[in-house]
Amino acid sequence: MPEVEAVCRKLRSEAAGSHIDAVRVYRCATESVAEGAAGRKIETIDRRGKHILIRLTGELTLHTHLRMSGNLYVIPDHRLHSMYARVVCELRGGQGLVLEDGRALARMDLVETASIDSRLAAELGPEPLSKHFTLDGFLAAAEVSRQPAKLFLMHQGNVAGLGNIYAAEVLFRARLDPRKPMNQVSARKVAALHEGIVGVLTDAVQSAVAAYAGPGAFHSEENFPVAVYDREGEPCVRCRRRVLRIPQGGRSTYFCPGCQR
DNA sequence: AACACGACCTGGTAGC
């Protein structure tokens, strides 16, 4: 989500208000995206969880998800896109709005604004950095879930926008064992998780925006400092025990068995 | 209902 937020902020400054004159679809979208989006104007850019919502005239939305490896950005000349461009929107003035993904897992589709908004409202939990993400609501969801804490955090219906890296970092900040069933986690720890989510994402958005939006910073190294993610075997920064990697839900979870209980 | 697992894709890297 922090990366998606950074993408959205940059797009708002570079693409909002632009007219889409033509669209070329190579992969990751159907031709109907091209037919339906061409000729419309980009009004605003919204984000919900990890979903990017490009609002077009006519109550239509270009619903975009970057998945693992996608990127979405404006280039000065729509003809000069990389070989991994999957969708290119030719903007009036000659720029290009490019959905790029070497792995071709990203998705873009054109939908009615009301329908995507209601769908996402039903599927996604609260925005973690908004007033809708309350401790009471989070406690209530935690009480009734038997899922391991890590999977609970990853589930977009509980809170929108946490991915594998940030879920691990949140658990580390809250000193919680990722395997612990949520309904067995004390209220104090659930509160620590809530605080950890807000803290990690606030910091990560700041890092992502700095890395992504800075002048000429197309691959800045100013990344969010991770304590456990991808640090298997390294000493824990808090207690010096070795960081473990375990499979959960088909992916890797990193945590410290010494101080995450 | 809740969970596990493969599929979707390509590229990088560790290991033989």
Add this chain to the structure above:
DNA sequence: TGCTACCAGGTCGTGT
């Protein structure tokens, strides 16, 4: 060197 196997920031569909 060259091959194979496995891993990767996410989500969805299918099967148990």
